[in-house]
Amino acid sequence: MSRHSAPGGDTRVETAFGSFDVTADQVITFPAGLPGFEECHRFVVLSSRELEPFKCLQSVEGPTASFLAVDPRRAFSDYRCALSDVDRARLGAPDEATLVWLAVVTVLDGQTLVNLRAPIVVNPTRMLGYQLMPSNSLYPLRFELTQLF
Numbered sequence: 001m002s003r004h005s006a007p008g009g010d011t012r013v014e015t016a017f018g019s020f021d022v023t024a025d026q027v028i029t030f031p032a033g034l035p036g037f038e039e040c041h042r043f044v045v046l047s048s049r050e051l052e053p054f055k056c057l058q059s060v061e062g063p064t065a066s067f068l069a070v071d072p073r074r075a076f077s078d079y080r081c082a083l084s085d086v087d088r089a090r091l092g093a094p095d096e097a098t099l100v101w102l103a104v105v106t107v108l109d110g111q112t113l114v115n116l117r118a119p120i121v122v123n124p125t126r127m128l129g130y131q132l133m134p135s136n137s138l139y140p141l142r143f144e145l146t147q148l149f
Contacts, residue, residue: 013044015066017056020046027060028122028129035118035131037065043129045069045102045122054105057120072103075114075145083121087132091123100124106142113142 010021022044033040039062046056053074059065072079083096093099100122104115116139122129 011060013046013058013060015046015056015058017046017051018048020044020048020058022046022060025127028127030129030131032130034065034067034120035133037063039063040065045100055102057102057104068105068107069102069120070105070114072101072114072116072119075103075143076116076139079116079139081119081132081134081137081139083132084134087121087130090130091121091128092126093123098123098125105145112145114145115141116143117141 010023013020013022026044027042028044030041030043032038037059040059042061043057043059043065046058053070055069057067057069072081079101081101083091083093083099088094088096091099102120102122104118104120106113106115117137118131118133118141120129120131
């Protein structure tokens with residue numbers, strides 16, 4: 001992955017999924033980073049027709065970090081995860097209706113697995129995100145996607 005300035009103040013991000021122009025207002029701040037990538041605090045969510053229904057969560061500073069992600073409801077239609085008051089306050093979200101939820105996808109030995117236990121939650125109004133790890137989650141860490149939508 002590489003990053004360089006593009007005309008108009010945009011940044012061009014080169015990923016395994018293609019080249020994308022991103023603007024400063026598309027950058028999501030993760031104050032705690034992501035587990036295993038705590039030094040990466042700024043990410044963008046990239047999407048394209050070729051990737052649908054998946055998205056690419058790509059770091060734009062620090063070490064290269066790139067994750068394939070999907071809305072967890074696309075993997076498990078009844079997916080529900082309630083935020084604690086502490087998580088809601090950290091995200092600055094008075095209600096959960098406006099939040100964006102993502103689940104990290106892993107392709108391993110021919111299987112496509114999605115982490116439903118520890119979702120990434122973004123408040124798009126504040127462009128602030130966290131990966132949450134609820135202690136009482138009933139969802140699996142590795143849920144197999146049996147079909148690509």
